[in-house]
Amino acid sequence: MREDKPTTKRMRRHFPSHDRGAGKKPTDLLGEKSILDLISTGAPLAEILNNLCTAIDLQLGNIVSVMLLPDDKERDFKTIAHGALQFGLHLYWSADIALGDEDALGSFEMYCCVSRTPTTSELELIQRAIHLAAIAIRRYYGDEDLSGACGEWKRVLEKRSHEAAHLN
Secondary structure, three states: OOOOOOOOOOOOOOOOHHHOOOOOOOOOOOOHHHHHHHHHOOOOHHHHHHHHHHHHHHHHOOEEEEEEOOOOOOOOHHHHHHHHHHOOOEEEEEEEEOOOOOOOOEEEEEEEOOOOOOOHHHHHHHHHHHHHHHHHHHHHHOOOOOHHHHHHHHHHHHHHHHHHHHHO
């Protein structure tokens, strides 16, 4: 008599079929085509940046990321950093969001459960996410003169760098 083996169902995350496959490089951002579609169709900036953070968080694992813009009055680096420390998270990576030689359009903060630095391939993913964020921000604001916002953001970033030095 034949005995049937128990079967185990596996849960699997599904990304659109055009974002998976043999042509994918380890430095390609999962869901990138969907994010580019959001940018090109004029989706709300918050939705695009949230999708970027979610994509990189899922791909790197054990990461919590946030993108801050100059006009974000509800959140600031100091508040986020202290909240992260309360939950045992360590600053994993922090970078300005800029497009080419422009001033910073925002900031990309990443926190991790363990204190470590990104690998080379992780840094490539982070740079890709930053580039996509810069494109989305630039598209959202269009041809508006961002020099005032960028100047304000530069002051915020200088203050943030000073605060970050005191947290470590």
